[in-house]
Amino acid sequence: xxxxxxxxxxxxxxxxxxxxxxxxxxxxxxxxxxxxxxxxxxxxxxxxxxxxxxxxxxxxxxxxxxxxxxxxxxxxxxxxxxxxxxxxxxxxxxxxxxxxxxxxxxxxxxxx
Amino acid sequence: xxxxxxxxxxxxxxxxxxxxxxxxxxxxxxxxxxxxxxxxxxxxxxxxxxxxxxxxxxxxxxxxxxxxxxxxxxxxxxxxxxxxxxxxxxxxxxxxxxxxxxxxxxxxxxxxx
Numbered sequence: 001x002x003x004x005x006x007x008x009x010x011x012x013x014x015x016x017x018x019x020x021x022x023x024x025x026x027x028x029x030x031x032x033x034x035x036x037x038x039x040x041x042x043x044x045x046x047x048x049x050x051x052x053x054x055x056x057x058x059x060x061x062x063x064x065x066x067x068x069x070x071x072x073x074x075x076x077x078x079x080x081x082x083x084x085x086x087x088x089x090x091x092x093x094x095x096x097x098x099x100x101x102x103x104x105x106x107x108x109x110x111x112x
Numbered sequence: 113x114x115x116x117x118x119x120x121x122x123x124x125x126x127x128x129x130x131x132x133x134x135x136x137x138x139x140x141x142x143x144x145x146x147x148x149x150x151x152x153x154x155x156x157x158x159x160x161x162x163x164x165x166x167x168x169x170x171x172x173x174x175x176x177x178x179x180x181x182x183x184x185x186x187x188x189x190x191x192x193x194x195x196x197x198x199x200x201x202x203x204x205x206x207x208x209x210x211x212x213x214x215x216x217x218x219x220x221x222x223x224x225x
Binding site for chain 1: 145147152153154155157191200203206212213214215216217218
């Protein structure tokens with residue numbers, strides 16, 4: 001069965017650079033969520049989209065932005081990267097806005 | 113801030129023993145899910161229990177939900193070394209027409225062979 005696909009799996013960037021993370025939800029899932037998980041931390045909700053519109057916003061820094069495209073894939077854009085942005089970034093998708101969350105394997109971002 | 117809280121935060125048991133992890137939350141929920149995460153890896157969905165359910169089983173997993181106490185427990189029976197991982201609960205709350213998905217801090221389970 002198709003799962004949530006995230007790319008890239010690993011990313012190394014330098015401070016002040018920009019990174020773009022991509023998420024491809026399960027087909028027919030209309031909602032996408034982004035989470036950030038620092039080392040040894042629990043996942044923190046960043047932002048979500050429903051039908052290509054932002055539906056909720058969590059602890060997402062102003063340096064980050066995200067959008068959901070017409071094919072329902074989503075991209076998380078991160079600018080002026082800081083060392084503290086090093087984390088696992090998870091994307092999840094659902095079809096009914098609350099049930100049946102499926103997570104991707106995550107993108108490990110390392111800022112050096 | 114995260115509303116889910118789990119205890120214990122770390123648990124070390126011998127293979128074959130049962131492991132029980134608890135999760136508490138502060139507001140009403142629509143459902144609660146348990147996830148497993150191996151070190152530095154993705155979140156694997158284990159089981160979902162809806163707010164109108166009290167108990168659910170899946171293989172060696174048993175989840176209970178007590179909405180009056182706003183708590184849930186995950187029991188892993190006959191644990192194996194391969195069960196070593198972090199276990200998170202995540203509660204889905206409907207707030208102002210928007211679903212929020214709140215993770216607990218996780219229990220780090222170590223099963224010793």
